[in-house]
Amino acid sequence: MNSVSDYYSATQLRTDNWSALREITGSFARNMPSKISAKDTAKTQELFESLALIEPYWAFPGMAAFIHLRRLFEHNSYEELAFAVHRVTRALTTGAYRRRSIPLERDSIDKEEYDDESLLSPEARAMTKPYFEVLIVDNVSDQQERWLKNNVTRMRRPEDPFTYEAVVVPSLEDALIAVLFNHNIQAIVVRPGLVLKSKLDNEILHSFLSRAGGSDAIDAMLPENYGPELCRLIERVRPELDAYLVTDRSVEDIAGLELGICRRVFYNQEDFMELHLNILRGVEARNKTPFFTALVNYSKQPTGVFHAMPISRGKSITRSHWIQDMGAFYGPNIFLAETSATSGGLDSLLEPHGPIKEAQELASRAFGSKQTFFATNGTSTCNKIVVQALVRPGDIVLVDRDCHKSHHYGMVLAGAEVVYLDSYPLNEYSMYGAVPLREIKHQLLALKAAGKLDRVRMLLLTNCTFDGLVYNVERVMEECLAIKPDLVFLWDEAWFAFARFSPTYRQRTGMRTANNLRKRLKTDEHKEAYEAQQKVLGDATDEELLDARLIAPPTARIRVYATQSTHKTLTSLRQGSMIHVSDQDFKGEVEQSFHEAYMTHTSTSPNYQIIASLDVGRRQVELEGFEFVQRQIEAAMSMRRAISTHPRLQKYFKVLTAGDMIPEHHRQSGVVSYFDNEQGWTDMWDCWQQDDFVLDATRVTLAVGGTGWDGDTFKNDVLMDKYGIQINKTSRNTVLFMTNIGTTRSSVAYLIEVLVEIANELDDLLDDASKMERLSFDRRVKNLTENYPPLPDFSRFHDSFRPDNVTPEGDIRTAYYLSYDEKNCDYLELEGSLNDALQAGKEVVSASFIIPYPPGFPILVPGQVISKEILAFMLALDVNEIHGYRADLGLRVFTPEALAALPQAKKIKK
Numbered sequence: 001m002n003s004v005s006d007y008y009s010a011t012q013l014r015t016d017n018w019s020a021l022r023e024i025t026g027s028f029a030r031n032m033p034s035k036i037s038a039k040d041t042a043k044t045q046e047l048f049e050s051l052a053l054i055e056p057y058w059a060f061p062g063m064a065a066f067i068h069l070r071r072l073f074e075h076n077s078y079e080e081l082a083f084a085v086h087r088v089t090r091a092l093t094t095g096a097y098r099r100r101s102i103p104l105e106r107d108s109i110d111k112e113e114y115d116d117e118s119l120l121s122p123e124a125r126a127m128t129k130p131y132f133e134v135l136i137v138d139n140v141s142d143q144q145e146r147w148l149k150n151n152v153t154r155m156r157r158p159e160d161p162f163t164y165e166a167v168v169v170p171s172l173e174d175a176l177i178a179v180l181f182n183h184n185i186q187a188i189v190v191r192p193g194l195v196l197k198s199k200l201d202n203e204i205l206h207s208f209l210s211r212a213g214g215s216d217a218i219d220a221m222l223p224e225n226y227g228p229e230l231c232r233l234i235e236r237v238r239p240e241l242d243a244y245l246v247t248d249r250s251v252e253d254i255a256g257l258e259l260g261i262c263r264r265v266f267y268n269q270e271d272f273m274e275l276h277l278n279i280l281r282g283v284e285a286r287n288k289t290p291f292f293t294a295l296v297n298y299s300k301q302p303t304g305v306f307h308a309m310p311i312s313r314g315k316s317i318t319r320s321h322w323i324q325d326m327g328a329f330y331g332p333n334i335f336l337a338e339t340s341a342t343s344g345g346l347d348s349l350l351e352p353h354g355p356i357k358e359a360q361e362l363a364s365r366a367f368g369s370k371q372t373f374f375a376t377n378g379t380s381t382c383n384k385i386v387v388q389a390l391v392r393p394g395d396i397v398l399v400d401r402d403c404h405k406s407h408h409y410g411m412v413l414a415g416a417e418v419v420y421l422d423s424y425p426l427n428e429y430s431m432y433g434a435v436p437l438r439e440i441k442h443q444l445l446a447l448k449a450a451g452k453l454d455r456v457r458m459l460l461l462t463n464c465t466f467d468g469l470v471y472n473v474e475r476v477m478e479e480c481l482a483i484k485p486d487l488v489f490l491w492d493e494a495w496f497a498f499a500r501f502s503p504t505y506r507q508r509t510g511m512r513t514a515n516n517l518r519k520r521l522k523t524d525e526h527k528e529a530y531e532a533q534q535k536v537l538g539d540a541t542d543e544e545l546l547d548a549r550l551i552a553p554p555t556a557r558i559r560v561y562a563t564q565s566t567h568k569t570l571t572s573l574r575q576g577s578m579i580h581v582s583d584q585d586f587k588g589e590v591e592q593s594f595h596e597a598y599m600t601h602t603s604t605s606p607n608y609q610i611i612a613s614l615d616v617g618r619r620q621v622e623l624e625g626f627e628f629v630q631r632q633i634e635a636a637m638s639m640r641r642a643i644s645t646h647p648r649l650q651k652y653f654k655v656l657t658a659g660d661m662i663p664e665h666h667r668q669s670g671v672v673s674y675f676d677n678e679q680g681w682t683d684m685w686d687c688w689q690q691d692d693f694v695l696d697a698t699r700v701t702l703a704v705g706g707t708g709w710d711g712d713t714f715k716n717d718v719l720m721d722k723y724g725i726q727i728n729k730t731s732r733n734t735v736l737f738m739t740n741i742g743t744t745r746s747s748v749a750y751l752i753e754v755l756v757e758i759a760n761e762l763d764d765l766l767d768d769a770s771k772m773e774r775l776s777f778d779r780r781v782k783n784l785t786e787n788y789p790p791l792p793d794f795s796r797f798h799d800s801f802r803p804d805n806v807t808p809e810g811d812i813r814t815a816y817y818l819s820y821d822e823k824n825c826d827y828l829e830l831e832g833s834l835n836d837a838l839q840a841g842k843e844v845v846s847a848s849f850i851i852p853y854p855p856g857f858p859i860l861v862p863g864q865v866i867s868k869e870i871l872a873f874m875l876a877l878d879v880n881e882i883h884g885y886r887a888d889l890g891l892r893v894f895t896p897e898a899l900a901a902l903p904q905a906k907k908i909k910k
Contacts, residue, residue: 003038003660005320009630009634009696010054010181010211011181011183011630011634012183012634012638012828013050013054014051014054014055014058015092015691017047017050017051017054017240018051018085018088018089018092019089020047021044021047021048021051021085021089022082022085022086022652023041023088024040024044024047025044025073025078025081025082025085025086025704026042026082026085026086027040028044028078028081028082029078029079029081029082029083029434036078040455043074044073045590046476048069048070048073051066052066052070053200054181056166056167056169056174057169057174057177057178057181057182057201058133058167058181058184059165059166059167059184060088060091060092060097060102060165061088061091061097061102061104065084065088065104065828068084068097068104069084069085069088069104073085074255079106080105080106083104083106084104084105087103087104088102089101089102092218095149097131098131099128099131101403103178104140114337118868129160129161129162129163130161130162130287131162131163131164131165131184132162132164132165132184132185132186132187132283132623133164133166133167133182133184133185133186134152134164134165134166134167134185134186134187134188134189134279135166135167135169135175135178135179135182135185135187135188135189136148136152136166136167136168136169136188136191137168137169137170137171137172137174137175137188137189137190137191137194137230137447138168138170138192138193138194139170139171139193139194139195140168140170140193141491145168145369148166148168149165149166149274152164152165152166152272152276155270155272155273155275155276156207156276160280161280161284161287162280162284162287164187164279167182167185169409170198170199170229171194171195171196171197171198171199172192172194172195172196172197172229172233173196173197173198173225174198174200175188175190175194175234176230176233176234176237179197179237179238179241180237180238180503181232183222183624183626183627183630184627185241186241186242186282186283186286187241187242187279187282187283187625188230188231188234188241188243188244188245188261189241189243189244189246189275189279190227190230190231190243190244190245190246190262191227191246192227192246192247192248192249194226194227194230195226196226196302204263204597210265213766218484218882225257227245227246227247228245228254228257228258228259228262230243231243231245231259231260231261231262232258232259233260234260234261234262235260235261236260236452236503237503238261238503238626239368240259240286240366240501240621240622240623240625240626242263242279242282242283243259243260243261243263244262244263244264244265244266244275244278244279245259245262245264245265245266246265246266246267246275247265247266247267248267255750260342263278263282264278265561277865282622286366286622286623287619287623288362288619289359289612289615289616289618289619290354290355290356290358290359290362290615291346291347291355291356291358291359291610291611291612291615292359292615292616292619293355294311294345294346294347294354294355295302295337295346295608295612296337297345298337298339298346299333299336299337299343300336301344302561303344305724307339307340307409308605309338309339309340309341311338311716312335312338312339312340313335313336313339314327314332314335314336314338314339328881329544334609337608337609337612338608338609340605341609346608347604347765348375349374349602349611350598350599350602350604351516356611359374359611359614359615359618359851360372360373360374362430362618362619363578363614363615363618364580366618366622367500367502367511367564367578367580368495368500368509368511368512368515368580368582368652369511369562369580369581369619370581370582370583370586371580372578372579372580372581373385373578373579373581373598374576374577374578374611374614375575375576375577375578375579375602376575376576376577376602376603376606376607376611377575377577377602377603377612378567378575378577379404379406379492379494379563379564379577379602380405380406381405381406381563381577381601381602382563382564382577382578382579383404383406383490383492383563384406384409384410384413384597384601385579385594385597385598385600385601385602386410386490386561386563386579386594387407387410387413387414387416387458387460387490387599388410388413388414388593388597388600388601389590389593389594389596389597389598390457390458390488390490390561390590390593390594391410391411391414391415391416391457391458392414392415392457393414393415393416393813394415394416394417394455395414395416395417395455395456395457395458396416396417396418396419396447396452396455396457396809397411397414397417397418397419397420397456397458397459397460398419398440398443398444398456398458398459398460399411399420399421399460400421400423400425400434400435400460400461400462401420401421401422401423401793401857401858402432402462402465402792402857403460403461403462403492403857404462404492404494405849405851405856405857405858407460407492408507408812408849408858408861409849411812411813412812412813412862413813414813415811415813416457416812416813417803417809417810417811417812418809418810418812419443419447419807419808419809420808420861421435421439421440421443422435422439422793422794423435424436424663425790425791425793426570426661426787426791427731427789427790427791427833428788429656429660429661429701429703429731429733429734429788430731430732430733430788430789430791431467431731431734432465432791433465433467433469433661433662434461434462434465434469434471434693435461436666436692437475437476437479437692438546439485440459440476440480441479441480441545441546441550442542443807443808444456444480444483444484444544445483445542445545445546446542446807447702447809448483448484449532449542449565450804450806450807452807452809453483453484456484456487457487457488458487458488458489458490459476459480459487459489459490460489460490460492461476461489461490461491461492462491462492462494463491463492463493463496463508463509464493464495464496464499464696465495466495466728466729466736466856467661467692467694467697467699467701467729467736468661468686468696468697468699468701468732469601469661469662469694469695469696470496470508470690470694470695470696471508471692471693472508472691472692472693473491473508473509473510474507474508474513474516474517474693475549475692477489477513477514477517477552477558477560478517478550478552479549479550479552479833480550480800481552481553481556482550482551482552482553482556483545483550485552485555485556485557486551486556486557486559486585487559488559488560488561488583489510489559489560490558490560490561490562491509491510491561491562491563491564492562492563493509493510493562493563493564494563494565494568494577495565495568495569495709495738496509496564496569496696496739497564497565497566497568497569497570497578498569498570498621498625498628498629498632498698498740499620500512500621500625501625501626501628501629502626502629502630502633504684504685504688505629505688505696507688507689508688508694509561509562509590510560510561510580510582511560511562511580511582512605513560514558514560514582517526517552517558518558518582518584520555521552521554521556521558526551526554527554529551530551530552530553530554530834533548533550533551534570537661557584557585558582558583558584559582559583559584559585559586560581560582560583561579561580561581561582561583561840562576562579562580563578563579563580564577564579564580565577566578566614567613569740569741570617570620570621570625570741571613571616571617571620571621571741572610572613572614572617573607573610573613574610574874575607575610576611576613576614576617577693578612578614581660581897620626621870625741628741629741632739632740632741632743633697633698633739633745633747635739635743635744635747635748636697636698636699636700636739637674637675637697638657638744638745638748639682639700639737639739639748639751639752640675640697640700642678642748642752643655643676643700643702643752643755645677646752646756648756648759648760648763649752649755649756649759651706651759651762651763651767652704652706652707652758652759652762653702653703653704653706653707653755653759654702654703654706655700655701655702655703656701656703657672657673657674657695657736658671658672658673658674658687658694658695659672659673661695661701662691662692662693662694662695666691666693667687667691667692667693668684668690668691668692669687669689669691671684671686671687671691674695674697677852697774698738698739698740699736699738699739700736700737700738700739701735701736701737702734702736702737703733703785704733704734704735705733705734705781705784705785706781706785707758707762707781708762708777708780708781708784708903710730710732710733711730711731711732711733711734711735712730712785712880714735715727715730715735718758719735719754723754723755725751729856732784732788733784733785733788737751743773771819789873789876790869790872790873791873792859792867792869792870792872792873793868793869795864795865795866795869795870796810796863796864796865797809797810797811797812797815797863797864797865798810798815798843798845798863798864798865798894798899800815800845800863800899800900800902801815801863801902803816810863810864811863812861812862814863814902815845815847815861815862815863815894816862816863818847818862818894818898818902819847819848819862819892819894821898823895823898824847824894824895824898825847825892825894825895825898826892826893826894826895827886827889827890827891827892827893828844828890828891828893829890829891830871830874830875830890830891831875832890833890834866834871834890834891835871838866838867838868838871843865844865844866844893845863845864845866845893845894845899846861846862846863846864846865846866846891846892846893846894847862847892847893847894848860848862848884848885848891848892849861849862849884850874850882850883850884850885850891851882851883851884852874852877852881852882852883852885853882853883854883858884859873859874866891866893
């Protein structure tokens, strides 16, 4: 029997319970009634009881059909029951219920019984009408419910672009559960008869209600506000949905209320056709893809090509005798849609006025920004655009030291003076965590004390990190704004675009937090809290300010930018990325410089296929992002559970938990692991609300030191070469498995099979090993699991690149361009001349970015003093790829003469 404690989500529990019911009822049909055991009968009864808590929230098979199935079981009609359960399970698995009615009677004629949606051609699937479900919230009798559903059915017309079914629930609590359970729901109709409490009382209900505002807030609601409050609460968990409020209250009573996602209010009317048309119109607004549609239409036009690009319309391929295989591989459409023109209904990415502009506006709505901009050459370019648009030469920028290299190069281009922030180290696993808020506040307060706060422009952090560490974005922003009220925030969310479409994850995104703070800072409650804290803090010392949870002034400006690699976590062609903006000063201060920076870095010949894929990817997540992200998290959770509970895998592997990757004092919730072998799943909601850092569950970091292989060898020689499993990142003794919205349960099963096979082979290898071979294996394991080099912090910029010795900012641009003159540089061997120089107490300064893979970020930047700790780390690295380092020459450094000649060096020495 499957219980909710065994599953991360009720959706997965539902799927597995239906499969279990199909299996057991099938065995009933194959056996004589006398051979059916009491144990199997009891198990079937438990499955029905479990499903009875979930099925009221889904249109298919519907409660009437579900009750019919229970009656078949109670009357021992096992053959009919087995047939009907088989039909339901198959329809749920294949999605057939989305395309047609599914009869459950044995004597029904259904020629499409074995029509599997996965076997349909893409063309055939594209021709079918998309299906969704509408949630109607009203406390009605069974007869009234049938009347409501019949009226919905009567409104259907052949020309409708979509088809939908209705789900009716009686209460506000049931509605919240429905939108969290049922990913098919795209619209909600809230009628005046709804009540507050659900008739169902179970652990699933309480768990999900806590994610939708909490039971305390629900208990405090007044009856006349149930409808508006429901619209507001649903906006918190699924803001992409449309709601329609049917009310018998006056316009004046409704006008002053916050209606959340409510699109329209209907007063005392039963105009089902008008409601039907509004529902279709609302879904169509999300289904719209202006640029993709324009590109499709362009590809169908007969044209004569007299511009650049011989490949346009596929002419250079179809006329060729030698590259026909390329045309056969890609198909004709991609070439028919290829052009360098901005005519024919298309648009310019550099100066959008048509479908690209509209597509970006739709993306802005989907991701909760004020403006959104597309990029066709990756988030590396997005980062440089934002930095160059906002940062002027001499501005001070606080930068996460282990951020992506594009930010470091962006600092060079902008001429920023950089203060590098150190993340907490995870020495045991040779990776860095994230930057503690105390470190950020410390640097801001030091700059304030030095009279430099007016020059501090931006805080730049990676959220979430490659390894899955996510900041408490709201707390970071508010406490920093309490010190610097006009600070600009750039959140690098390259790996976090999907987070917008999960109720749990969304609260830690840059755009969601910006919107929340803008609202909260305007409230009287916030103003009173701020004034009260100011009276308490008064002349507080820096140490007291570091310990306090600071409140931002109501006058603070909310200036937030987020860059996202759409192609990494959502549907887009490679290099498709977006810049999201929520900046109160964008129009007056930044718009022109942003336009110039965008022009600087954006190609005049952007790839239209990438732009179209961004448009379609946005459509997908607005309509099914909730479902896909939920399944992604489920897949990762299943992987965690499977590895953590398998006795053979535990010998060689360990799934790193939040407790392993986040120090205890940063986990205020006390949550150590999302899964416990005894307790089952831990609800992530509490830790995602409270903790300084949380772990993105969709990334599974596996410690592999117990195998005797380092991470890079395990990745390339074992996973990739032998089993064809691709991963992105390793550390010295870990590998990172990233699930995405395309990950299936079958993919997870295959990975588990591979890991078990590896474990079995290691068992056999060690069983047959000689004494010396076993000692060699044990030494390798000990070296990887016990003898690990400490991770170095950022040392400092050399005095030649610092304005003074008071605060740590450095002029990275001057150092970068100083190295362009070869006479300013020399090469030192790591174990020879460089080590000798450091032992002699000499200051040696890097002339280049040094970026080993892994960890994939600069451990040295131009102008940085090379410390003994950094040298020790480089010597301990067992990786093949180190950008900026030449093994044949050594490490590139500045000559003492070049450093001494700089004016700044002389000034500081005086």
